[in-house]
Amino acid sequence: MEFDLESQPEIVQTIAGYAIQGYELALTWLLSPAAWSQFGLLIVAYLAAVLVTRRLRPTLANLLDPGESDSIIAQARRFVAQFLPLLLPLLAYAFTGIGESVVRSIFDSGAVIAFGKRVFLFLAARALVRDIIHDPFLKLLGRFVLVPIAAIYALGLLDTLSATLTETVVGVGNIRFSLMTIVRGVIAGSLLFWLGQWSNKQTATIIAQQKEMRPSIRQLLIKTIEFTIFAVAFLLLMNIMGINLSALAVIGGAIGVGLGFGLQKIASNFISGVILLVEGQATVGDYVELDGGEAGIIVKMTARAAILETYDGRWIVVPNEDFITTRVVNYSDSGSANRYEAPFSVSYDTDINTVPAIIEAAVATHPDVLDEPYPPDCELRGFGDSGIDFAVEFWVNGVDDGPNKYTSDVLFLIWNALKDNDITIPYPHRTIEVSGELRTRPE
Incomplete structure (x- = not known):
């Protein structure tokens, strides 16, 4: 099949080239006995997976059903049970793999069956995103990242796309990135920081349940673990993207100058917040009154400020520095009346x-x-x-x-x-004295 595409744009020529390759490959498969046998094996593998799934899935569902129990083992069984929708595509993939070894030993070719295996992996990825993942962020990431990558892999274009992205380089100052590095960083960064947020939430819940610890110590541990988790996530992300941290020295120096001049208030409030958490003079749940007249219950302490909630429902944001540099009356300090x-x-x-x-x-x-x-x-x-x-x-x-x-x-x-006790509560009385003779007005 010949087409004269020299006058067309490069992207049209590229798409046409892939289309011609696909047409020639399909034509080869249609005329090849080995390809027809592989198509037959794919159908057999899929039908076998359907039959096994219909018998095996109800048994596994009953086996993994923990009832109303809430133990650790029950939670683990619930977690495993939610992956049952993957049973069909994974069994089809496994049966296809068995058939592939047989076909390659007979025909020394397995292109069609390898394509089928990739299609079954795509179906597994789609089932994972559609039926198993419920977190909104992960579902969004799966829908627009995992499923498209699985589709490109099923078509056999993943290596070509990866090479193209790797060869395309962009630069910011002295730092240069390939598009593959940026894509890898976006995907890995999204997963790492979601995992950091999730683990931080779980850790905060566990620490908040330790009632024998002082509230200030609990808050300090939560903030320390939060900082550690996201610092580790950032370092892992830099390593995944292949960025040398020494290349960020200039940026770090600029940030240091900014903290010294324009951001000194933020740095002061951050350090004041750490001092508050260490000393425990004011923590979440305390009713405080500041010199400036602000008063309320501390409902949240952030790196920059404390949030006070008044009894009339208003929230007041008070910088942490004010708790250090001004007089603070704490009506709820532990052990005080x-x-x-x-x-x-x-x-x-x-x-x-x-x-x-x-x-x-x-x-x-x-x-x-x-x-x-x-x-x-x-x-x-x-x-x-x-x-x-x-x-x-x-x-x-x-x-x-x-x-x-x-x-x-x-x-x-x-x-x-x-x-x-018949005791009278008084109210104001007034005695009026009139001096002199009273005069009456004549009628």
């Missing part, structure tokens, strides 16, 4: 000597009021315009805000205790 007071007044007709015992006994009935470091203490504060002023001091573990309304609860207890 907080003291509050509830003021009230009684009328001047009251026997004030009985008030402290009544109020202290009433407040002590609250389930969250502590006896240590001090029990409730009712004190006389002064003599007001309308009544005698008292206040009761009490200690609790927690902050008097959000879900905890300690002062409100204590005031209810005081009100009920005073009512039960």
Whole structure:
């Protein structure tokens, strides 16, 4: 078959060349007894795989079904069971391999059956992406990377494409890459950093379950392991791409200069975050109040800042440096309690000597009021315009805000205790004195 393609673009000539090669190969297979025998073996291998799969798959599914158990062995059985959709293409590949050895011994040729084996591998890759992988990122990577590579391999063009990508070189400054290096780096980098994220999540879950450790130590371990995992992933990626790390010395020097000038605040906040985690003065779950007026529960600590959540649902991003350079009040430090007071007044007709015992006994009935470091203490504060002023001091573990309304609860207890003992709570009275003779207006 001859075509005059000299006037056509190079890409058209290349595609036409592959098309002609494919046509000639197909024609050769159609006219070859060896090719027909290999086609027959492929069909036999596939039908045998279908029959074996129909009998074997239900048995394996019952064998691997762990029921409702959640043990390590049960989880391993569930993991293996999800690969059952690969049984058919892999059995077809195995049976085809057996047939290939027979065909090569008879005809000294196995091109058709080798093509069939590659097709079965493509079907296995497609089943893996379609039926087994559920993670969105891995499914996307499989759909647009694994399946196309398997298809190119099935057509026998993978080596040609690989050689072309290897010969095509691009450069950035003094650093030069082949397109194959970039493709390999993108694929390996995606897998490595996904694996790093997954392993970091699993490790963080395990560390978070260690309740005997201080929260600050848990956070420090999580951040250290996260940094280590991604540092190792980066070094592995550089090794896979074949990049000499000494070539990055200039870039590293530029980054160092940037940290020294433009990024000094980021570096300061990062170091402050490490100090916070090591010292444990403030950690996730603590209620803190800063000198600048920011107050809330620390819900997250990042490399740059801490996230405070106020009781009205707002999030405040506070740089880590502020925890080091300013005064911080921590209401939730481990092992500490907080003291509050509830003021009230009684009328001047009251026997004030009985008030402290009544109020202290009433407040002590609250389930969250502590006896240590001090029990409730009712004190006389002064003599007001309308009544005698008292206040009761009490200690609790927690902050008097959000879900905890300690002062409100204590005031209810005081009100009920005073009512039960017939003690009057005063309200303002005003006495008006009129001097001189009152004059009435004539009618």
